[in-house]
Amino acid sequence: MSAPDLLSQLNPTQAQAADHFTGPALVIAGAGSGKTRTLIYRMAHLIGHYGVNPGEILAVTFTNKAAAEMRERASHLVPGADKLWMSTFHSAGVRILRAYGEHIGLRRGFVIYDDDDQLDILKEIMGSIPGIGPETSPRVVRGILDRAKSNLLTPGDLDRSGEPFISGIPREAAAEAYRRYEARKKGQNAIDFGDLITETVRLFHEVPGVLNAVQNRAKFIHVDEYQDTNKAQYELTRLLASRDRNLLVVGDPDQSIYRFRGADIQNILDFQKDYADAKVYLLEHNYRSSARVLTIANKLIENNAERLDKTLKPVKEDGHPVVFHRATDHRAEGDFVAEWLTRLHNLEGRKFTEMAILYRTNAQSRVIEESLRRVQIPAKIVGGVGFYDRREIKDILAYARLAINPSDDVALRRIIGRPRRGIGDTALEKLLEWARINGTSLLTACARAEEDRILDRGAGKPVEFARLMEAMSDAADNYEPAQFLRYVIETSGYLDLLRQEGPEGAVRMENLDELINAAQEWAQEHEGTVGTIADFLDDAALLSSVDDMRTKAENKGAPEDAVTLMTMHNAKGLEFPVVFIVGAEEGLLPSRGALVEAGGIEEERRLFYVGITRAMERLFLTAAQNRMQFGKTNAAEDSRFLEEIEGHFDTVDPYGQVVEYRAKTWKTYRPTVPAAVKNTSPMTADMAYRGGEKVKHPKFGEGQVLAVAGLGDRQEVTVHFPSAGTKKLLVKFANLSPA
Numbered sequence: 001m002s003a004p005d006l007l008s009q010l011n012p013t014q015a016q017a018a019d020h021f022t023g024p025a026l027v028i029a030g031a032g033s034g035k036t037r038t039l040i041y042r043m044a045h046l047i048g049h050y051g052v053n054p055g056e057i058l059a060v061t062f063t064n065k066a067a068a069e070m071r072e073r074a075s076h077l078v079p080g081a082d083k084l085w086m087s088t089f090h091s092a093g094v095r096i097l098r099a100y101g102e103h104i105g106l107r108r109g110f111v112i113y114d115d116d117d118q119l120d121i122l123k124e125i126m127g128s129i130p131g132i133g134p135e136t137s138p139r140v141v142r143g144i145l146d147r148a149k150s151n152l153l154t155p156g157d158l159d160r161s162g163e164p165f166i167s168g169i170p171r172e173a174a175a176e177a178y179r180r181y182e183a184r185k186k187g188q189n190a191i192d193f194g195d196l197i198t199e200t201v202r203l204f205h206e207v208p209g210v211l212n213a214v215q216n217r218a219k220f221i222h223v224d225e226y227q228d229t230n231k232a233q234y235e236l237t238r239l240l241a242s243r244d245r246n247l248l249v250v251g252d253p254d255q256s257i258y259r260f261r262g263a264d265i266q267n268i269l270d271f272q273k274d275y276a277d278a279k280v281y282l283l284e285h286n287y288r289s290s291a292r293v294l295t296i297a298n299k300l301i302e303n304n305a306e307r308l309d310k311t312l313k314p315v316k317e318d319g320h321p322v323v324f325h326r327a328t329d330h331r332a333e334g335d336f337v338a339e340w341l342t343r344l345h346n347l348e349g350r351k352f353t354e355m356a357i358l359y360r361t362n363a364q365s366r367v368i369e370e371s372l373r374r375v376q377i378p379a380k381i382v383g384g385v386g387f388y389d390r391r392e393i394k395d396i397l398a399y400a401r402l403a404i405n406p407s408d409d410v411a412l413r414r415i416i417g418r419p420r421r422g423i424g425d426t427a428l429e430k431l432l433e434w435a436r437i438n439g440t441s442l443l444t445a446c447a448r449a450e451e452d453r454i455l456d457r458g459a460g461k462p463v464e465f466a467r468l469m470e471a472m473s474d475a476a477d478n479y480e481p482a483q484f485l486r487y488v489i490e491t492s493g494y495l496d497l498l499r500q501e502g503p504e505g506a507v508r509m510e511n512l513d514e515l516i517n518a519a520q521e522w523a524q525e526h527e528g529t530v531g532t533i534a535d536f537l538d539d540a541a542l543l544s545s546v547d548d549m550r551t552k553a554e555n556k557g558a559p560e561d562a563v564t565l566m567t568m569h570n571a572k573g574l575e576f577p578v579v580f581i582v583g584a585e586e587g588l589l590p591s592r593g594a595l596v597e598a599g600g601i602e603e604e605r606r607l608f609y610v611g612i613t614r615a616m617e618r619l620f621l622t623a624a625q626n627r628m629q630f631g632k633t634n635a636a637e638d639s640r641f642l643e644e645i646e647g648h649f650d651t652v653d654p655y656g657q658v659v660e661y662r663a664k665t666w667k668t669y670r671p672t673v674p675a676a677v678k679n680t681s682p683m684t685a686d687m688a689y690r691g692g693e694k695v696k697h698p699k700f701g702e703g704q705v706l707a708v709a710g711l712g713d714r715q716e717v718t719v720h721f722p723s724a725g726t727k728k729l730l731v732k733f734a735n736l737s738p739a
């Protein structure tokens, strides 16, 4: 296809953006306005019209799956587009660190630690840090570290922050935990998810030659979903673009839904400040959704105070009415959805793949799945406890990790007792102690157990284990990934272990089979490239929940034509002709946590907006009057968001008859936001303290909030009163008022 043809498939503004050649550019527009489409066409146009070498184009997307889809779509537009570098920030980080990490002291064969591995390290080190009590969950500490990394903060930066508390933990203790965690991880030749970005940034800062080399591969840079970048990703992008300045980002501030993970909407809002010469393209037409669906989306998002005003006009006709149904309970809700799916499938000839069910939390999927199963509707679940999170999968991958990285103590501790090898806790403690004193890995300690008389009894066992791992290391070098995994499963004794476990073991064995298949498929996809087990492990670690490899393995046996179930977070960027959004209730959407968090409600509203705007033709919203959560059935209230869009949907009874909407109002449902915090700022209906506020106390007088910890009834503030010093107060009882 010749170049002008390409642009004729876009509207005039999209075409201008796609024709943008050099320099910075920002495409900012609402959902379904063709941002992603424009980005793909722009890359094709760069190649087809401007003659840019595809090997010099980079596009960063939110998931690996989105990257693969983009590559596919671009390659239909122009030859050579399969050479584009399309990846997530994390995958780009792995690739760069594997190639150049040695410049900043990363040793070859480093492994990537996941969330659980992080917890394992934290559990080990937390006990000995003053200021961190036994009641502190390692997850809280992990949250602090993750956020610090998203913001490119080092332990030293935490120290200097001046905050007395970080997430309820004394600042010095948090910084110390961070420091020890980093040291431990480094000793084990591992990096975590956050490091994939922060270490790449450090590499670029410290070794300009590397930055330059990578810049040669990324002369034209694109970032999709820019509104959800965090500080670290922002900095990575900035550095990459600093030489050639050909940076085009697209995004929608109304779809920023990862602030809880450190995403900073300011990155997109400040783009024109960062690049004064940036061209800005505003797209105003929505091509995805029927006019009725779009009206609902627009009405809803208008309620956010903190936003840029944008217009989004429908291209499509009114279409079907949007339907709301309030079911008696969560099961009836599932049945209602199943019923409509069947109806649309049988009577309107809809394929199941055209329909999706979206929810706020993964825990909601189980009941829906049951309803679908009863009427035999095939379903494909995205996310949740994923395939790669299953115990047996993690165990075998831990063996593989240890085989390629003998320093990986976390992996070793995971598997040394699976199957049992006669190495008890006391023995393990002694081995650990020896390793610590001698500055070696645990595996080395195992190997030396006899020679160095580390154990009084049974020293032969660890030595035997070390031999097994040595053989596995050799195998890792010599076998194909799938072949190697089979070798691991057999020689480790794991297969025998599962055989003894009866039916449950049989299921686990099937999963391991599936792992081997996944490795096989992966190798086929990587034919002609290196494709070692180490690469496979990288990819397995990087799979985000919407990614193909995971869902393929997870949904094995599911027919091609299946309904998609996923969270609204995972649905970002996707579209379906028919969308069901379930659980439109207070405490779910908005979520309970959001009720007491600063800006929480606005973020939930954006999330609902993302959900609604996935729908192309038909949209169904449902709520339950009673819902089982955490093992208890409670009365539920309609989401406050329904009231905001009232009048724009049809309420139907279980038989599909339209009835009058009468809000089961959320106003009776009051979260535990203390009365005193209301009205401290224009946005406070949903806001508790965030720190920094000036407050007044009946006895201590005026003061300033320094730190906030805990939620709801247990929310605690640290307030500095000039007249009385620094006090820690329970908000519920403190009787604070705005000063």
Ligand code: ATP
Binding pocket: 009, 010, 011, 014, 030, 031, 032, 033, 034, 035, 036, 037, 038, 252, 255, 287, 288, 572, 573, 574, 575, 613
């Ligand atoms: P989101 O904010 O949800 O990521 P988006 O702005 O990236 O949405 P796209 O996914 O690129 O939007 O486009 C939405 C739908 O509209 C797609 O099916 C796309 O093919 C279609 N579309 C966009 N622009 C046009 C156009 N000019 N002509 C025809 N179809 C279009």
Ligand code: MG
Binding pocket: 035, 036, 037, 224, 573
């Ligand atoms: Mg998009």
